[in-house]
Structure formats: C-alpha cells, structure tokens
Amino acid sequence: MWQQLLGQIQNGDRKALARCISFIENEQQGYQDLLVELPSNVQSKIIGITGPPGAGKSTLVDGLISELIKDQKKVAVLCVDPSSPFNLGAVLGDRIRMSQWYTHPDVFIRSLATRGSMGGLHPKIIEITDLLKAAGFDYIIVETVGVGQSEIEIAGLADTTAVVVVPEAGDEVQTMKAGLMEIADVFVVNKSDRPDADRFVKNLRLMLAPAFSSNKNEIQVIKTVANQNKGIDLLYEAIKKHQLETGFNDRKLWLLTDKVYHLIQKEKMRAVDKTELKNKVRNGINSGSFNLYKLAKGYFA
Amino acid sequence: MWQQLLGQIQNGDRKALARCISFIENEQQGYQDLLVELPSNVQSKIIGITGPPGAGKSTLVDGLISELIKDQKKVAVLCVDPSSPFNLGAVLGDRIRMSQWYTHPDVFIRSLATRGSMGGLHPKIIEITDLLKAAGFDYIIVETVGVGQSEIEIAGLADTTAVVVVPEAGDEVQTMKAGLMEIADVFVVNKSDRPDADRFVKNLRLMLAPAFSSNKNEIQVIKTVANQNKGIDLLYEAIKKHQLETGFNDRKLWLLTDKVYHLIQKEKMRAVDKTELKNKVRNGINSGSFNLYKLAKGYFA
Numbered sequence: 001m002w003q004q005l006l007g008q009i010q011n012g013d014r015k016a017l018a019r020c021i022s023f024i025e026n027e028q029q030g031y032q033d034l035l036v037e038l039p040s041n042v043q044s045k046i047i048g049i050t051g052p053p054g055a056g057k058s059t060l061v062d063g064l065i066s067e068l069i070k071d072q073k074k075v076a077v078l079c080v081d082p083s084s085p086f087n088l089g090a091v092l093g094d095r096i097r098m099s100q101w102y103t104h105p106d107v108f109i110r111s112l113a114t115r116g117s118m119g120g121l122h123p124k125i126i127e128i129t130d131l132l133k134a135a136g137f138d139y140i141i142v143e144t145v146g147v148g149q150s151e152i153e154i155a156g157l158a159d160t161t162a163v164v165v166v167p168e169a170g171d172e173v174q175t176m177k178a179g180l181m182e183i184a185d186v187f188v189v190n191k192s193d194r195p196d197a198d199r200f201v202k203n204l205r206l207m208l209a210p211a212f213s214s215n216k217n218e219i220q221v222i223k224t225v226a227n228q229n230k231g232i233d234l235l236y237e238a239i240k241k242h243q244l245e246t247g248f249n250d251r252k253l254w255l256l257t258d259k260v261y262h263l264i265q266k267e268k269m270r271a272v273d274k275t276e277l278k279n280k281v282r283n284g285i286n287s288g289s290f291n292l293y294k295l296a297k298g299y300f301a
Numbered sequence: 302m303w304q305q306l307l308g309q310i311q312n313g314d315r316k317a318l319a320r321c322i323s324f325i326e327n328e329q330q331g332y333q334d335l336l337v338e339l340p341s342n343v344q345s346k347i348i349g350i351t352g353p354p355g356a357g358k359s360t361l362v363d364g365l366i367s368e369l370i371k372d373q374k375k376v377a378v379l380c381v382d383p384s385s386p387f388n389l390g391a392v393l394g395d396r397i398r399m400s401q402w403y404t405h406p407d408v409f410i411r412s413l414a415t416r417g418s419m420g421g422l423h424p425k426i427i428e429i430t431d432l433l434k435a436a437g438f439d440y441i442i443v444e445t446v447g448v449g450q451s452e453i454e455i456a457g458l459a460d461t462t463a464v465v466v467v468p469e470a471g472d473e474v475q476t477m478k479a480g481l482m483e484i485a486d487v488f489v490v491n492k493s494d495r496p497d498a499d500r501f502v503k504n505l506r507l508m509l510a511p512a513f514s515s516n517k518n519e520i521q522v523i524k525t526v527a528n529q530n531k532g533i534d535l536l537y538e539a540i541k542k543h544q545l546e547t548g549f550n551d552r553k554l555w556l557l558t559d560k561v562y563h564l565i566q567k568e569k570m571r572a573v574d575k576t577e578l579k580n581k582v583r584n585g586i587n588s589g590s591f592n593l594y595k596l597a598k599g600y601f602a
Contacts, residue, residue, distance in 0.1 A: 040591050252586075265569075278558040292561060300569075
C-alpha cells in the first residue's frame with residue numbers, strides 16, 4: 001500500500017501527497033514503513049524563511065514562488081504556524097495572499113500547526129520535508145515566525161536560511177534578536193522603501209562584516225519591497241549563490257543526529273506506560289515496600 | 302561488598318555512609334545493586350528548606366538541628382548548592398555556620414553540588430535520601446535555594462516543605478515568587494525583628510487564607526529570628542503538626558514516577574552512543590544515501 005502511495009506521489013499526484021502528509025502528522029499505522037522506503041539521494045534544496053511577525057514573510061514567499069516558477073522549478077511551501085489562537089487572523093491573511101498558487105501544477109502549499117511541540121518547528125517537519133524531496137520538488141520553502149527553539153531547528157533543516165527584517169524608524173540593528181543574527185545565510189531587509197532603510201542596511205552590513213562577526217562566509221543583505229515585487233529576483237540569486245558556495249552544514253548534522261536518537265528512544269520506550277508506572281509507584285508507597293531501583297529493574301529486559 | 306557496606310551504614314558508620322554517597326554521585330560500578338537492596342519501609346521524614354538567597358536558611362537549619370537533637374532525633378542535612386562560582390563565598394560561610402555539628406554522633410551533614418543538572422536539585426537526590434533513610438536518620442533536611450525547577454522537585458521529595466522569606470521594608474507579599482507560594486507547607490518569616498515584619502506576616506496570612514488560595518490544608522506562618530535562636534521551637538512544632546495531618550503527597554507520586562521512567566530510559570538507551578550515531582549520520586549524508594528511519598530501525602532490536 002505504502003509503495004503504491006509513494007509511486008503516486010512521485011508521479012505528481014498532489015492529493016496522494018496531501019493525504020500522506022496527514023498520515024505522517026497523525027502517526028497513522030505503518031507511516032514509518034513509508035519513511036523507510038523514501039529515496040535518499042535527491043537534489044531538492046530547502047529554503048528557510050524566518051523573521052519577526054509583520055516583516056512580510058508570506059508576501060516575500062509569494063514573490064519567491066513566482067521567481068522559481070519562472071525558472072521552471074517545482075516548489076513546495078510549508079507554512080509552520082505557531083498554534084496560538086491570537087495569530088489566526090494574520091495566518092489566514094497570509095494564506096489568502098498565496099492562494100493564487102494553490103492550483104498551479106508545479107506548486108504545493110501546506111500549513112502545519114506546531115501543536116505544542118516544545119518550541120520547535122513541528123514534530124514531523126523532517127519527515128515531511130523528506131517526503132516532499134521524494135515527491136520531486138526542486139525547492140522546499142519552510143516559512144516560520146522566528147521565535148525560540150524554531151530558529152535553531154530551521155537553521156539545521158534548511159540549506160539556506162533567509163532572515164527577513166524591516167527597517168524601523170529609529171531602530172538600531174544592535175537590538176535585533178541575537179538568535180536570528182546567528183542563523184542567517186541571507187538577510188532580507190523588506191519594506192526597504194521606508195525612510196531610514198538605507199541607514200539600517202548600512203548598519204546591518206557593517207555588523208555582518210568579518211571583522212565584527214564570526215561568520216566564515218559572507219552574509220548577503222538584500223533589499224526588497226515584497227508587495228511591489230521589488231528585489232525578489234536578487235533574493236533568488238543570493239539563495240542560489242549561497243547554495244553553490246556552501247558545503248556541509250554542521251547544524252544539519254546535529255539536528256538529524258538528535259532526531260535519530262529520539263526516534264530510537266521513542267521506540268525503546270513504547271512498552272513503558274507512564275500511567276501503569278504511576279499506579280505501581282502508588283501501590284508500592286501505600287504498601288510500604290517501595291524501592292525505586294527494584295521497580296525500574298523490572299523494565300530493564 | 303554492597304551488602305557489607307549497607308550493614309556498616311545501618312550500624313552508624315559515618316565514613317561508610319559518606320563513601321557510599323560518593324559512590325552513588327559518581328555512578329561507581331555496581332551502585333545500582335546497592336540501591337536495589339535498600340529497605341523501603343523506613344519511617345524517616347524529609348524536611349525541605351527553601352527560599353531566596355540571604356533569607357537565613359542555613360542559620361535556621363542550624364537551629365533546627367538543635368531542636369531535633371534536644372528531641373533525641375538523628376538528623377541528616379543535605380545542602381544542595383547551586384554550582385555557580387559566584388555563590389562560593391556565601392556557601393562556605395553557611396557551612397562554617399553549621400560546623401559545630403560536624404562531630405556530633407547523631408548529625409550528618411553533606412553538601413551536594415548541582416553539577417549542571419537541568420534546574421533540578423541534584424541528579425541523585427532521591428537515591429541519596431533513600432540511602433540516608435536506610436541509615437536510620439529520623440529526619441533528613443534538604444536545604445536549597447528556591448530557584449527554577451528545584452522548587453517542584455523539593456515539593457515532591459519532602460514530606461514537609463518550609464519556605465523561608467524575610468520581610469523587606471516596603472516589600473509586598475504579592476511580589477513573592479509564585480512557585481514558592483505553591484509549594485509551602487509552612488512559611489517561615491525569618492529576621493522578623495525587622496520593622497514592617499508584622500505587616501508582612503499579616504499580609505502573608507491574608508493571602509494564604511482559604512478564600513484567596515487553593516490550599517486544602519492550613520498553611521502555618523512562623524516568625525523566627527534564627528540568629529537569636531527565636532521561634533525555631535515553633536517551626537519544629539509546625540513541621541511535626543503538618544506531618545501528622547497530611548497523608549499521601551501527589552507531587553511525590555509524580556516525582557517518583559518520573560524518576561523511574563528516566564531510570565528505565567537511561568538503561569534502554571545505554572547501548573546507543575550519540576557520537577557513533579553522529580558519525581553514521583555524517584557518513585550517510587556524505588555518501589548521498591541517508592535515510593533517517595532506516596538508520597533508526599537498526600537500533601530498534
């Protein structure tokens with residue numbers, strides 16, 4: 001069944017793909033069998049787009065899809081929404097913005113709720129991007145708000161991470177969240193038609209200069225006005241340039257090692273039920289004969 | 302060997318006890334075999350003493366030891382020091398304060414460094430208190446600075462948790478750390494000869510009244526001036542009163558369940574080496590044939 005589904009997905013069946021993502025999200029029986037079958041030598045590249053709320057990430061992604069389609073690429077977009085109910089309005093607005101692409105044969109868009117995963121992007125983000133790679137997309141764009149743990153995860157997941165910021169009047173680059181500074185391969189200064197934009201960009205470039213930062217590679221700073229479709233072509237060029245220049249990503253190595261470790265741990269602990277354990281502890285205490293290590297040892301087999 | 306050591310400990314050999322705590326701390330070969338042998342139906346009670354730095358916890362513990370010795374009890378004290386180097390001076394001062402007890406046959410004092418355990422008291426705190434129980438102490442006092450995760454842990458570990466605070470001039474009870482509020486079985490207002498102490502105590506009692514809080518049991522508020530040995534007798538009475546009144550501790554159940562769960566997890570993951578895993582991930586990526594689930598599956602056996 002899974003091999004048939006995988007075949008459909010590789011033949012471009014989008015309904016099969018959407019269904020399969022849901023299977024993985026819901027950990028439906030046998031989803032691991034499918035994941036074991038995924039081909040691994042695929043050339044897809046992941047582009048991470050992150051930054052603070054209101055920076056115009058979705059409009060930028062919308063423009064980036066245009067560029068990729070013009071370049072005859074197939075593109076999948078994963079929008080990782082923080083599941084806070086307060087963001088719902090904004091998120092819906094974003095999705096409507098991208099809606100022109102929903103029916104395009106070379107574009108696939110999917111929203112993922114974070115579902116309380118401990119500050120990360122999504123508990124199955126690696127599995128889902130692996131599936132999209134197998135589905136033959138040239139580029140996978142992962143768009144997310146840059147908060148907490150998700151920054152570290154996107155930097156490991158993406159081949160190129162673009163951090164989107166806006167020049168705020170009077171805002172100093174120094175106040176920018178340090179985490180975003182560290183993960184950027186490309187900086188996008190969006191809404192760069194605002195006053196003070198040039199000063200902001202100048203300060204940012206100064207701060208990213210090798211003398212001031214620990215970056216080995218040059219970090220490009222791109223000015224865009226996404227809602228006027230300005231500068232998106234330059235962003236695409238910058239992304240391609242970065243991908244040609246860089247080799248192995250150490251953050252990716254750690255992310256994947258951690259993931260494998262947790263998969264193994266989850267499997268090994270499958271038979272250990274916490275409620276049952278709690279009852280055994282309660283009974284032990286009540287009967288006055290509780291020994292922590294004796295109880296644990298019973299599960300060591 | 303372990304049974305012999307356990308016998309020595311139960312016969313009151315303090316050097317054997319001290320050595321055994323170090324064995325457990327260092328996870329020396331076979332330490333688990335000793336822990337499996339510990340008798341479980343012992344009547345020792347754990348008293349948790351926590352609160353902000355500078356509240357006078359060590360002086361209070363010093364006084365409490367006096368009360369317990371007067372009452373012909375055997376007492377062990379664990380001082381859990383946050384391992385921050387900035388606290389070293391204070392910590393040494395505290396230990397010197399208690400030093401009169403170091404040679405007393407019915408008193409055992411031990412400092413434990415937290416060693417970067419993730420916000421908790423100490424990675425082996427449960428094991429060490431179990432050992433002290435087996436050694437025949439009537440009371441085990443665990444003294445710690447109330448920060449972060451350690452509050453939750455001490456509330457689960459201790460049969461009675463005393464939170465020590467001081468009345469600061471102009472300080473309002475409302476600003477007290479919420480976590481400390483929730484775990485207190487007894488509140489100690491130390492340095493209560495300060496001006497405004499009565500107002501502070503009055504506000505605290507008001508706040509702890511059943512109408513304002515979710516506490517089932519009455520939370521006693523005890524005024525002390527530890528360095529003049531005032532009120533310590535009342536604190537000891539309050540602790541004994543609490544221990545007579547309360548039965549099963551739900552927080553203890555969770556703490557122990559969690560502990561057993563992690564013991565099992567640690568054992569099951571013993572064979573999985575993260576460095577080896579990382580190398581396999583690296584080789585997989587480099588050879589262009591990396592599959593997350595295939596790698597994980599190899600460890601499932």
